[in-house]
Amino acid sequence: LLSSQSSRSEVYPRPAILRRTEKVNERRPISWHQLYFFGISTGLSCIKARDIGLGIRSICNPIRSGFNRYMEAPYVIESLRLNKSDKVLDVASPKHVALFIRAFSSDNVTSLDISSDYMESYKKYEKNLGLKGISWEVQDARGLKYKDASFDKVYSISVMEHIPADGDILAMREIGRVLKPGGICAITVPFSGTAKEIYKNTKVYEREYAGTPVFFSRYYDMQSVSERLVIPSGLKEIDRCFFRARFGLESSWNRLPRQLQMLLHWAGPIFSFFCYEKAGQSEFVEKESDGFCCITLMNISANTHPEIDK
Numbered sequence: 001l002l003s004s005q006s007s008r009s010e011v012y013p014r015p016a017i018l019r020r021t022e023k024v025n026e027r028r029p030i031s032w033h034q035l036y037f038f039g040i041s042t043g044l045s046c047i048k049a050r051d052i053g054l055g056i057r058s059i060c061n062p063i064r065s066g067f068n069r070y071m072e073a074p075y076v077i078e079s080l081r082l083n084k085s086d087k088v089l090d091v092a093s094p095k096h097v098a099l100f101i102r103a104f105s106s107d108n109v110t111s112l113d114i115s116s117d118y119m120e121s122y123k124k125y126e127k128n129l130g131l132k133g134i135s136w137e138v139q140d141a142r143g144l145k146y147k148d149a150s151f152d153k154v155y156s157i158s159v160m161e162h163i164p165a166d167g168d169i170l171a172m173r174e175i176g177r178v179l180k181p182g183g184i185c186a187i188t189v190p191f192s193g194t195a196k197e198i199y200k201n202t203k204v205y206e207r208e209y210a211g212t213p214v215f216f217s218r219y220y221d222m223q224s225v226s227e228r229l230v231i232p233s234g235l236k237e238i239d240r241c242f243f244r245a246r247f248g249l250e251s252s253w254n255r256l257p258r259q260l261q262m263l264l265h266w267a268g269p270i271f272s273f274f275c276y277e278k279a280g281q282s283e284f285v286e287k288e289s290d291g292f293c294c295i296t297l298m299n300i301s302a303n304t305h306p307e308i309d310k
Contacts, residue, residue: 043058068292088108088153111134112144
């Protein structure tokens with residue numbers, strides 16, 4: 001869908017820890033092992049700086065959050081077609097991805113979240129890596145404070161499904177508003193043959209538990225992807241792909257105690273390859289399975305991108 005031509009400023013080098021010597025101005029795919037070893041090298045940088053706790057956490061859980069990120073994050077980074085000069089907005093994604101993009105792909109990254117809980121930790125990761133240029137901000141995606149057309153690229157990995165009520169619709173409108181003409185947005189969300197919502201009897205992010213189940217997340221289907229994400233954004237969809245969970249491993253993983261999950265995160269790539277396969281939308285209905293959906297959008301409101309077929 002996108003031309004294979006790249007400008008000289010587009011950069012996808014491998015982390016130094018991989019000891020590869022390659023031209024940095026040559027486009028190449030992003031793979032899970034680049035993110036994995038970047039997370040480990042981040043942890044080693046922290047240990048070297050005597051920030052032992054942060055270092056161990058990064059080594060044990062190199063990309064942070066769920067193991068499906070090893071498939072979602074490479075899709076997002078490749079889809080954005082990043083340039084060094086791009087202004088990039090991360091809408092509440094796992095923060096190691098923002099560090100990776102700043103280290104290898106863009107000089108100007110803004111990473112926001114509705115909570116400040118992890119901000120100080122990631123400022124330390126940034127410092128220990130010797131990076132500058134990431135703006136860590138506490139904002140609500142449903143009402144961004146930025147001016148219209150402020151960013152060249154926007155991404156959000158497994159976030160929209162956690163925003164209650166019609167918050168995902170509002171957030172997608174805001175993303176469409178702050179994305180520049182010709183800009184690209186990449187998002188990922190859980191997907192199922194039938195849309196559904198999950199509630200928990202505990203605190204969820206900024207939402208306190210007061211005796212009634214608290215909204216945790218939703219699984220989208222084809223209709224809700226269009227109605228809640230694509231159409232509200234006002235952007236043109238240029239790509240969509242699906243990954244289906246195999247063998248019921250995703251639901252089994254979700255039932256494990258969080259402490260046990262943390263101990264197993266180092267094996268995330270192994271789990272991701274066993275758990276997921278690329279699939280068509282019809283397979284989710286036929287096999288009654290869950291998975292996730294990756295979507296790429298573009299702002300063609302003005303200065304239509306010449307490499308996109310209308």
